[in-house]
Amino acid sequence: MxxxxxxxxxxxxxxxxxxxxxxxxxxxxxxxxxxxxxxxxxxxxxxxxxxxxxxxxxxxxxxxxxxxxxxxxxxxxxxxxxxxxxxxxxxxxxxxxxxxxxxxxxxxxxxVKQARASRAESYFSANAASWNELRQMHISDERVEAEILKLIGRTPFDGLLDLGTGTGRMLELLSGRYRRAIGIDSSRDMLAIARAQLDEAGITHASVRQGDILNLPLDRESFDVVTIHQVLHFLHDPLPAISEAARMLRPGGRVVIVDFAPHDHEGLRIDHAHARLGFSHAQVGEWLEECGLTVEKIVDLPADTGDAGALTVTIWFARDPRLLIASEPSSSNTGIA
Missing domain, CATH: 1.10.10.10 (Winged helix-like DNA-binding domain superfamily/Winged helix DNA-binding domain)
Incomplete structure (x- = not known):
């Protein structure tokens, strides 16, 4: 602030x-x-x-x-x-x-920025086939992003933190909502793409940096919204990442987790380095609650195709309840003994 x-x-x-x-x-x-x-x-x-x-x-x-x-x-x-x-x-x-x-x-x-974009494009092109193959297995990105925008709402907020930012898409999508934003990723190649994307979009109030999402080099309680978009399935133990997200939230802040529902596509472990084959509502909900967050909404987005084996994308929306608790009337004000 x-x-x-x-x-x-x-x-x-x-x-x-x-x-x-x-x-x-x-x-x-x-x-x-x-x-x-x-x-x-x-x-x-x-x-x-x-x-x-x-x-x-x-x-x-x-x-x-x-x-x-x-x-x-x-x-x-x-x-x-x-x-x-x-x-x-x-x-x-x-x-x-x-x-x-x-x-x-x-x-x-x-x-200089054009040279950045060229290097990023080379990496993106080399991996585009693999990414496109995965995209075809689930609902369109546009529908997922529309639901994220709906959950976040139109009210502007101060700080956004995007964990595992990848290409920086969440920073771009929500750029009209926040005053400042930081994206964290461990891959320098992905960060190069993210910087090129932000440059192309003319977004100067967001930055990306290399870091470990399990041990963030940031001050606690510094952000109003934390997004974890298609990241948890790469982690053998997602709980520490959610714990770090909760630690970054200001009172009343929100966490948005986007990932896959449970599935049996074992090939994703080999072809895309997935450590986990999706998550149930209860599994992520328990992790969020263990980190002191209150789950407010869970949204399932089935694939556009009628393929029974297609992936369902799930969005978990949770909040740090501290401001809500502080605003509740005390027993002395309600006449309750």
Whole structure:
């Protein structure tokens, strides 16, 4: 959430000093379009890597950018929370997009993102046949996504966390609902696709990063919605992932789990690395309740075909009940002894 505490004079000066240099302001402008590595920023600005790193260090110390690790690569993102971030938004809004430096940076950034997209497309093409084969076994993605949107509702919320984000589809689907979002995945290849997809969609208020969904490098109670879309069947023990999702929720927050109902397609273990052949209502419901969440709705979506062996997609919708409990009238207010 945005901070309501005003910055002191010294804090304001710190922010202005950090951004008050041409290269650093150009870096802020670049990062406003999405996460970048030092090498990508070096390519855009045409400056040495040590120089770019020094500027990023100053911006980080002022709380304007954040650094996170993805394997051997370090990514940087623009801070989105607090009044410091708000000051940078105002500064960028005041800058003319036709400024020759900013215009040239934008052109070079487009080339960097195109190279990203090409690498992602190569990986996607190599695996598309396998993914399409699985898609043909269950209901269309469009119908599943329509049900997810219906469950989430139209009311905007602050933070979304997508566990096992894959291609980043949930970040894209819900981009009109959240203010900020993070997608976590262990595969750098999938993250490359997700970044390319977010770039193509022009989504700058979401980022993806490499991480273990069973041990998240994030602060607890930081998100209003957590999605786990077609991920649990890859895990031999899904409970720790659901536990991590619950840990990330703010009071009253919601979890959306999408996965397959029980089936007997043993070939999916070999061809698609599925560890579990679907889940029953009760099985996932028990895990959610064990993690302190209340199941509010379960939706089954059978396949469009009449094939008896087709896969059914199930959606579990659960909520952290703490706000609901806090809002219930106490016995002293109801006259109950």
């Amino acid at each position: 945005l901070s309501v505490s005003p910055l002191s004079l010294e804090e304001c000066v710190e922010v202005f000093k950090a951004a008050g240099e041409p290269t650093r302001l150009r870096l802020v402008a670049l990062l406003s379009h999405g996460d970048l590595t030092v090498s990508e920023m070096t390519e855009v600005l045409g400056q040495s890597q040590p120089r770019i790193s020094r500027h990023l260090k100053l911006l980080g110390e002022a709380g304007l950018v954040e650094r996170y690790q993805e394997g051997a690569w370090a990514y940087f993102r623009l801070s989105r929370d607090g009044l410091r971030a708000k000051l940078m938004e105002e500064a960028l809004a005041a800058a003319s997009p036709s400024d020759p430096h900013l215009a040239r940076d934008a052109e070079r950034l487009a080339a």
